[in-house]
Amino acid sequence: MIWPFKRSETRAAPDPSWDNMRALVPSGPxxxxxxxxxxxxxxxxxxxxxxxxxxxxxxxxxxxxxxxxxxxxxxxxxxxxxxxxxxxxxxxxxxxxxxxxxxxxxxxxxxxxxxxxxxxxxxxxxxxxxxxxxxxxxxxxxxxxxxxxxxxxxxxxxxxxxxxxxxxxxxxxxxxxxxxxxxxxxxxxxxSTFRNGARLSGVLETAQVLKPEQKTALKDSWSAQYGGASNSGRTAVLEAGLTYKPMAMSLxxxxxxxxxxxxxxxxxxxxxxxxxxxxxxxxxxxxxxxxxxxxxxxxxxxxxxxxxxxxxxxxxxxxxxxxxxxxxxxxxxxLRGDSTARASFYASGISAGWLRRSEARELENLPPVDGIDDQPTAGTAPTAPTKPYPSKEAGQ
Known part of the structure; x- marks a missing residue:
């Protein structure tokens, strides 16, 4: 029998008290x-x-x-x-x-x-x-x-x-x-805020009674002239006793x-x-x-x-x-982008004895050098070869 692995999922019904938060729902899943x-x-x-x-x-x-x-x-x-x-x-x-x-x-x-x-x-x-x-x-x-x-x-x-x-x-x-x-x-x-001119919503107030078609025309005219980021900062000219009143706080x-x-x-x-x-x-x-x-x-x-x-x-x-x-x-x-850290890393490894010079050159993509591992570590004096003392018979 062949069966696919699928995980079932049960979701609770949405809480009606959150209906006023629909504006914050992402634009897609x-x-x-x-x-x-x-x-x-x-x-x-x-x-x-x-x-x-x-x-x-x-x-x-x-x-x-x-x-x-x-x-x-x-x-x-x-x-x-x-x-x-x-x-x-x-x-x-x-x-x-x-x-x-x-x-x-x-x-x-x-x-x-x-x-x-x-x-x-x-x-x-x-x-x-x-x-x-x-x-x-x-x-x-x-x-x-x-x-x-x-x-x-x-x-x-x-x-x-x-x-x-x-x-x-x-x-x-x-x-x-x-x-x-x-x-x-x-x-x-x-x-959405910046697309609408980086300003939060407000109202246009007037003492006159406007007909429905006048309200629609006024809203469309206001949006066309002052809505959107490209119109941000433009000076509004209000007629017929209109006044603009912001209704929300800033970001x-x-x-x-x-x-x-x-x-x-x-x-x-x-x-x-x-x-x-x-x-x-x-x-x-x-x-x-x-x-x-x-x-x-x-x-x-x-x-x-x-x-x-x-x-x-x-x-x-x-x-x-x-x-x-x-x-x-x-x-x-x-450490590739930090030459100082790389140099310190190699130096500590070589001086402690857990890294060889040839291995450090390989990590840096450098060609091998014959005998580089036989050289003394910096800061230490090379050991001089010892010679046997001459015997008395040799001096006779």
Whole structure:
């Protein structure tokens, strides 16, 4: 028997007391696409996916406790250079990571060679996960109008926190829909306000009694001359005893700006991203910026880096291969834009003995230098070769 994983959902009837809040309902349903219209959501997804995709990802070979890059293995090129003929490794991993962040899942079709080794990875969309009669998983997707089915060993499936079905990842957007909806509502409110001239509603007063058609004509004339952002600041000319009376407080009085700032922090909590990473600098200063960046690596990126490493090992390596090979990111790539930090990092490693000069040159993509590891460390005097004292017989 084949059955798809689907989560049922029951919604309560709307509360009639909220009818007066209809103006704050977002312009469309919140999903992985519309959620990116909120700047904080887009920035958090970009911060994680772009950073993860630009970190070097290597395949290592571990033999007798020593590790070396397995450049000769076919999988090394797939995860480090080109997963398929149409995408670079950065583009592929950025797409997959962003998909997990927005939808909870990301899928890639695995193409193997005649030797069983992975040769290509192709991202696929609109995938249905099925449970087969033998308790194995299958993945169905549409390829140019044709429904195709892949077995679990033919798909690289990356997931956010797994849901109640035990298979599909939960979308952060769907779990915290209210956070994104509130941010979208406040954004729509601001757009509507500025589109109408950055002024809140008011009334035109007159002592005369106007007919319905006169009211309509006056309203249309006022909107045409003074409505919209392009007409903001124009001088209104009122006739026939008309006076203009504002009826609402300003955006600052309503604390709309403060609410917008608070929603940035709420979205950052959703994705576990320090606000300073997405440009919210209110709580950042020179003394804590380094610590916030460290938290971004240890508390935010670590989960996503581990997801990639374990996913590749589980689906792209054979059982025998997993005993020898493993995938790992080079987190030192985060120092690539800071030459001073890189120099300090290499110097401390070399002086402490856990990093060799040749390894530092390799990390900097510099050509090897013969005998560079045999040179003395800076600040230490070279050891002079010792000579044996001459014996008495030699002096005789």
């Amino acid at each position: 919140i999903n992985s696409t519309t959620a990116q219209g909120v700047a904080a959501v887009y920035a958090c997804v970009a911060a994680i996916s772009e950073t993860v995709s630009t970190l070097p990802l290597h395949l290592f070979r571990d033999t007798d406790g020593t590790r070396e890059k397995a450049r000769a293995h076919p999988l090394y090129k797939v995860i480090h250079d080109t997963p398929n003929p149409e995408q670079t490794a950065m583009e592929f991993r950025e797409l997959m990571t962003a998909s997990v962040l927005l939808t909870g899942n990301a899928f890639a079709r695995i193409v193997r060679g005649s030797d069983g080794q992975v040769r290509e990875l192709w991202p696929i969309n609109d995938v249905s996960v099925l449970r087969l009669s033998n308790d194995r998983l299958a993945y169905e997707y549409t390829d140019r109008g044709v429904v195709r089915r892949l077995l679990d060993h033919e798909v690289l499936h990356l997931r956010h926190r797994i849901g109640p079905d035990g298979v599909l990842g939960i979308s952060p957007i769907s779990v915290a829909r209210g956070v994104v909806e509130l941010a979208q509502s406040e954004q729509d409110h601001g757009v 600052e009085d309503a604390e709309w700006i403060e609410a917008r700032k608070f929603n940035v922090y709420e979205v950052c909590r959703l994705f576990r991203v320090p606000p300073v990473i997405v440009g919210a600098m209110e709580s950042a200063n020179y003394s804590n910026s380094v610590e916030l960046n460290r938290q971004f690596v240890t508390l935010t990126l670590r989960r996503w880096l581990t997801m990639w490493e374990q996913g590749i090992e589980a689906k792209c390596l054979t059982e025998a291969g997993r005993r020898i090979y493993f995938a790992e990111h080079s987190v030192e790539g985060l």
